[in-house]
């Protein structure tokens with residue numbers, strides 16, 4: 685048992701005496717197409733963290749379930765907080781953990797929209813507080829490389845692997861993404877001509893299954909088998925990294941003094 689909400693303070697004391705590493709899962713509560721649960725990003729971050737934490741015997745903190753997701757606002761059920769509140773909350777949580785002697789934190793993030801804020805927080809923790817925080821995605825690079833989009837084949841497959849009972853495959857859809865914002869042509873997610881614009885998901889897709897403008901993003905081909913093939917090697921790789929982090933001297937990881 686390594687999940688902090690499920691153990692007592694005396695168990696936590698033992699765990700913290702063994703290692704100065706903890707895992708902080710972070711995600712979002714936002715639309716993931718008509719077939720995936722709103723909690724996809726935080727449920728996957730939590731599931732990966734639990735698997736890794738058990739293998740490496742390090743504490744897994746309670747998941748932070750609401751993040752920087754305002755771009756999904758038009759879809760029912762999506763929640764968000766402003767980036768500054770998200771940053772403050774994550775930082776305060778990390779400092780609370782650090783007060784117990786846990787000065788190396790692996791932030792497992794399920795939502796790309798959180799990344800900029802998390803890297804900023806990790807920078808402040810390292811430079812100003814003597815806490816080393818590393819930020820990684822809960823979804824494996826192999827899934828990102830598929831380019832199967834938000835709520836597409838890759839992400840849906842990972843959901844099927846971790847919590848099949850929450851996925852309604854009969855509602856999965858393949859969705860042609862829109863190409864125009866008014867009279868202007870959209871490129872990728874966020875470009876119109878030479879400029880960027882603050883896109884919302886609804887600008888590109890009606891179903892919430894999201895990818896680059898003009899492409900067809902599939903979710904109907906998702907399988908539990910693919911989810912397993914994507915996640916099992918990743919769980920191993922992340923557990924190995926946590927072992928390396930456990931062995932690393934904290935001082936050597938922190939920000940260096942001025943020359």
Ligand SMILES: [Zn+2]
Nearest residue numbers: 724725794835
């Ligand atoms: Zn997601």
